[in-house]
Amino acid sequence: MGRHALELGPLDLANNSHQGWHYLWIHRHPRAVEPLKKAIEMDPAFPVAQWYLGLAYEQTGALDSAIEQFQNCVRITRQRPSMVALLGHAYAASGRTVEANAVLKQLGEASQRQYVPPYPIAAIHAALGHTDEAFHWLERAYEGRDSWMSYLGVDSRMDPSRPDPRFAALLRRMNL
Numbered sequence: 001m002g003r004h005a006l007e008l009g010p011l012d013l014a015n016n017s018h019q020g021w022h023y024l025w026i027h028r029h030p031r032a033v034e035p036l037k038k039a040i041e042m043d044p045a046f047p048v049a050q051w052y053l054g055l056a057y058e059q060t061g062a063l064d065s066a067i068e069q070f071q072n073c074v075r076i077t078r079q080r081p082s083m084v085a086l087l088g089h090a091y092a093a094s095g096r097t098v099e100a101n102a103v104l105k106q107l108g109e110a111s112q113r114q115y116v117p118p119y120p121i122a123a124i125h126a127a128l129g130h131t132d133e134a135f136h137w138l139e140r141a142y143e144g145r146d147s148w149m150s151y152l153g154v155d156s157r158m159d160p161s162r163p164d165p166r167f168a169a170l171l172r173r174m175n176l
Helices: 002-008 013-025 029-042 047-060 063-076 081-093 097-110 118-128 131-143 147-151 156-161 165-173
Strands: none
Touching: 013 029, 013 047, 029 047, 047 063, 047 081, 063 081, 081 097, 081 118, 097 118, 118 131, 118 147, 118 156, 131 147, 131 156, 131 165, 156 165
């Protein structure tokens, strides 16, 4: 169905972005790159494609490129907390712990003024190896019905937490 939508509307930003999104969640990360780059070429200010491309780069190990994409997302969205958190995860995944911890501090301060989703904070902690903190934030995400929780079973960013028995227990509670 997605390919047919692209045939009908090859210049549609959403169609190209969602083609990339599809490849992200079936773990074909390299295949996500082309449609996302195409969407960005059509509109460099479209944050969704930048966000998805950052995830694709992150999962293919191109961490510097992921950081660049997420920095664009942060700029384009004027510091939207979920975009800042994606940048924080990329910093953590690349071993830039000082920057990742600075992002966690920034998100904590932002949470005093606005909603900050807990799931992406859990992802940062997971990448930093802070297992207990990651599960604390996953529990908050579960209790708050964070929409990202529906991806918990397939989100590669949570791979560091998978061996912990709490991960399987959480998936069972979610009926995943």
